[in-house]
Amino acid sequence: QVQLVQSGAEVKKPGSSVKVSCKASGGTFNSHTITWVRQAPGQGPEWMGRIIPKFDTRYYAQRFQGRVTITADESTSTAYMELSSLRSEDTAVYYCAREFLTIFGVIVFDSWGQGTLITVSS
Amino acid sequence: DIQMTQSPSSLSASVGDRVTVTCRASQTIDIYLNWYQQKPGKAPKLLIYGASSLQSGVPSRFSGSGSGTDFTLTISSLQPEDFATYYCQQSYSAPIFTFGPGTKLYIK
Numbered sequence: 001q002v003q004l005v006q007s008g009a010e011v012k013k014p015g016s017s018v019k020v021s022c023k024a025s026g027g028t029f030n031s032h033t034i035t036w037v038r039q040a041p042g043q044g045p046e047w048m049g050r051i052i053p054k055f056d057t058r059y060y061a062q063r064f065q066g067r068v069t070i071t072a073d074e075s076t077s078t079a080y081m082e083l084s085s086l087r088s089e090d091t092a093v094y095y096c097a098r099e100f101l102t103i104f105g106v107i108v109f110d111s112w113g114q115g116t117l118i119t120v121s122s
Numbered sequence: 123d124i125q126m127t128q129s130p131s132s133l134s135a136s137v138g139d140r141v142t143v144t145c146r147a148s149q150t151i152d153i154y155l156n157w158y159q160q161k162p163g164k165a166p167k168l169l170i171y172g173a174s175s176l177q178s179g180v181p182s183r184f185s186g187s188g189s190g191t192d193f194t195l196t197i198s199s200l201q202p203e204d205f206a207t208y209y210c211q212q213s214y215s216a217p218i219f220t221f222g223p224g225t226k227l228y229i230k
Contacts, residue, residue, distance in 0.1 A: 109211075
């Protein structure tokens with residue numbers, strides 16, 4: 001089972017950027033697909049995007065297109081999510097998770113990081 | 123985009139009760155429906171995948187059913203550790219994924 005450990009909480013100013021890291025251990029990093037999900041206070045999870053490190057293939061949710069960049073460093077088994085032009089509505093806990101393709105062809109998020117609280121405030 | 127709704131948004135129940143949570147998709151998603159449990163300050167935990175398959179290590183009191191647009195999560199006999207928020211999630215439109223708004227289960 002892969003373990004995912006994320007970077008710590010941050011407070012950012014509106015208009016700035018934040019970069020959250022997600023380090024994987026266990027398993028082979030480039031065989032995983034890493035997805036990013038955020039959760040605003042009191043809200044349900046919201047999928048942001050994903051990366052397949054082996055092919056450096058990324059896909060972003062339309063609402064974050066142009067503001068989010070997901071990257072991966074295979075040498076350190078670490079994925080990153082950078083969100084720019086931050087506004088107060090981006091205050092949320094950001095999670096990385098591993099995507100797993102089940103025998104039924106259904107993709108699940110079966111291992112999660114502990115979450116990183118990003119607070120956007122002037 | 124596929125939208126997910128859940129009902130009820132909150133539910134109070136007692137230990138030992140049988141509880142059912144409903145999830146509906148805005149279009150057919152076959153069995154591409156997963157359920158997660160989330161406790162305060164923790165990441166979501168996968169419970170059910172493919173609408174009805176129990177994730178390894180999850181107690182058998184949890185079960186899921188449905189296909190197409192309508193799905194249910196049932197807890198047959200509530201235990202104290204089951205009081206949490208439950209989310210459905212569709213992966214039919216992968217690589218785009220959508221979660222439901224959640225159902226919060228309270229102790230009565």
